[in-house]
Amino acid sequence: MGSRSARRAPEAVGLCVDRWSGLDGPTALEIERALRAEGLEPYRYSDPPGTVYAPHRHPSRQVRWLLSGRLRVQVAGLDDFVLGPGDRLDMPAGLVHAVRVDGQDPLVCVAAASR
Numbered sequence: 001m002g003s004r005s006a007r008r009a010p011e012a013v014g015l016c017v018d019r020w021s022g023l024d025g026p027t028a029l030e031i032e033r034a035l036r037a038e039g040l041e042p043y044r045y046s047d048p049p050g051t052v053y054a055p056h057r058h059p060s061r062q063v064r065w066l067l068s069g070r071l072r073v074q075v076a077g078l079d080d081f082v083l084g085p086g087d088r089l090d091m092p093a094g095l096v097h098a099v100r101v102d103g104q105d106p107l108v109c110v111a112a113a114s115r
Contacts, residue, residue: 013075013077013078013092013095014091014092014095015075015078015089015090015091015092015095016088016089016090017083017087017088017089018087018088018089018090019086019087020084020085020086020087020088022086024086025066025067025085025086026086028044028067028110031065031067031110032110035063035065035110035112038112039114039115040063040112040113040115041112041113041115042063042110042111042112043110043111043112044067044108044109044110044111045108045109045111046069046106046107046108046109047069047101047106047107048101048106048107049069049101049102049103049104049105049106049107050100050101051100051101051107052098052099052100052101053098053099053100054098055074055096055097055098056096056097056098057093057094057095057096057097058091058093058094058095058113059094060093060113060114060115061090061091061092061093061113061114062089062090062091062093062111062112062113063088063089063090063091063111063112063113064083064088064089064091064109064110064111065087065088065089065109065110065111066083066084066085066086066087066088066107066108066109067085067109067110068085068105068106068107068108069084069085069101069102069103069105069107069108069109070082070083070084070101070102070103070105070107071083071089071099071101071102071107071109072099072100072101072102073089073097073098073099074097074098074099074100075095075096075097076096082102093114
């Protein structure tokens with residue numbers, strides 16, 4: 001019988017995933033205000049469906065807060081997970097990850113990085 005390597009929870013690698021549970025997600029303005037209150041400088045960006053970012057890392061903490069679309073996140077040792085509208089992802093500096101825009105809708109999100 002073969003063995004599978006144990007999968008870890010996102011928190012084990014410093015990820016924090018906050019799932020939106022309400023009907024309507026927060027507005028871009030609400031998200032930007034919240035991120036500024038955390039001392040971050042938010043900006044908006046979008047990607048078309050099918051966009052892929054190969055494994056990479058960032059030198060600082062990163063936040064992605066989705067307004068629309070679906071983002072598949074891949075981190076070694078974890079099961080892939082998908083974020084949807086209203087969901088927030090916090091990633092520590094240096095974490096190697098890859099992402100892909102899933103589904104038919106473009107990804108629109110508010111992003112921020114620590115200074």
